[in-house]
Amino acid sequence: MAVRTDPQLLKLLNNDSSNEEAKLVLEFFLALAACNTIVPLVLDTRDPKQKLIDYQGESPDEQALAYAAASYGIVLVERTSGYVVIDVLGDRQRFDILGLHEFDSDRKRMSVIVGCPDKTVKLYVKGADSSMFGIINKSLELDNVRATEAHLHKYSSLGLRTLVVGMRELSQPEFEEWQLAYEKASTAVLGRGNLLRSIAANVECNIHILGASGIEDKLQDGVPEAIESLRQAGMKVWILTGDKQETAISIGYSCKLLTNDMTQIVINNNSKESCKRSLEEALARTKEHRVASSIGSPYPVLASESSGTVLALIVDGNSLVYILETELQEELFKVATECSVVLCCRVAPLQKAGIVALIKNRTDDMTLAIGDGANDVSMIQMADVGVGINGQEGGQAVMASDFSMGQFRFLVPLLLVHGHWNYQRMGYMILYNFYKNATFVLVLFWYVLYTSFTLTTAITEWSSLLYTVLYTSLPTIVVGILDKDLSKSTLLAYPKLYGSGQRNEKYNLNLFVLNMLEALWQSLVVFYIPYFAYRQSTIGMSSLGDLWALASVIVVNMQLAMDIIRWNWIIHVFVWGTIAATVICLFVIDSIWVLPGYG
């Protein structure tokens, strides 16, 4: 991998090893190379002297950082369970990994305790700025913190994902105390995770800041277009991310969810009272917008859709701690539903699920969550439909999802094309199945009325049985799978067509009643026309019964044929083939002497 390095930094590293600053730079890169869970794979090349190293790991950020360290000459070469080998500016050194406090999305940082070749024990930590600034020894390094904060602000405004890296040297007694506790916790049977977390919290303190990194998290192809299509289709798109507010806003702009003409309402507070105040203010602002927009419009309008101004709500994870699961939830819901864009940043995995639940429990709307990382699993499971993106962050999201895909943009065909077709087919099939069964049952019923409830049947049991199993089943299935009301290209070009589902156009009470009325009159026709036609003749009731069965099959299949929108040869075969099969079956049933229709 080609990395563009900073010549000044390289020079500092290579020339002046006694310089204090150079030592810190070296520590920074050592932290990047050691404080991760990357596994290096050494690959052979054609030239036997040259080897390639491939860094494999669950976190693309860590991979990027390890590559960056390597390009400055601090190359992670080998990892076993007990140590790592790092090539430090051409000199291979072994660092013992004495302990690793894993990253989790709630702590938002990870650390390793490393036994260095010079027999010192060091703790390297890296994590999100919000979590790192809490454990940094601020009094000692105010200047450093200020400078780092300024850099972080710059990076995140560019949309880069930021990490802060720090370290501390552990004294021997401190290390021994930690080691005892760590060993005890790692072998604990109950509550191991919590124990390890508290040990990590104890040791990760008074950290000396080493530096910060900014990593570009490229959007996949077609994300802005996909989001635009989904919004045109009447869906509300919310971003829930673990990233910093500035990064999230910048990504919001780059995926065109946020635009310059939007009014942003930011809720970023550190106490319940201030959250309450912000929410009340936000609610007042949404009301103002609503009033402004409803003047001159006879219909109620979303506050966010008033002429020109669109509202965007930006909520920070810190504030969500005070809002979710409390009475403020209701207000957040009100504000959020009035805004056309909602962006939540620095949210922990469970908060993501909490936000999905906020909508799911209060409305009848369907929720869909899409994500690619382990931190999205809980929201994917909470949503009505969970979609996992098969990306670089491991397979956990995919394993927890209902649908999985390689790219975000495939959500558009999934919803707008297959979602639409499925809805149309399911709606039609449910109505049609009620109709076809009602038609047949009503024909039987008219016969019962005609015979004054004598409990005789004209249609043989075989025909009654085969009516659903054979005579009418296959065309229904084939049409239910293959019929399309609109073509894929039309559905993709006009996302608004998705609205037919939101408006319940294909399956509703009116359609159901109409269908039943249709079944009623068609069954009357099917019953009485053969009856009047053969009333005077000498044919027996079972022959008339066959006629009724055949007529029912022809009528319901003709109805299906009239409703089909796109014919293809498979549908032709099944619709007409079924009618032919019915005739053949009736002949067979009537000509086999053991069957009741014989004679």
Ligand SMILES: Nc1ncnc2c1ncn2[C@@H]1O[C@H](COP(=O)(O)OP(=O)(O)OP(=O)(O)O)[C@@H](O)[C@H]1O
């Ligand atoms: N391997 C890691 N080591 C240390 N810190 C990390 C690591 N991965 C992520 N972080 C920090 O923790 C924060 C939260 O991470 P999390 O995985 O919950 O969300 P995210 O990856 O930022 O966003 P998204 O929700 O879009 O996946 C990140 O923004 C980053 O600052």
Ligand SMILES: [Mg+2]
């Ligand atoms: Mg992530």
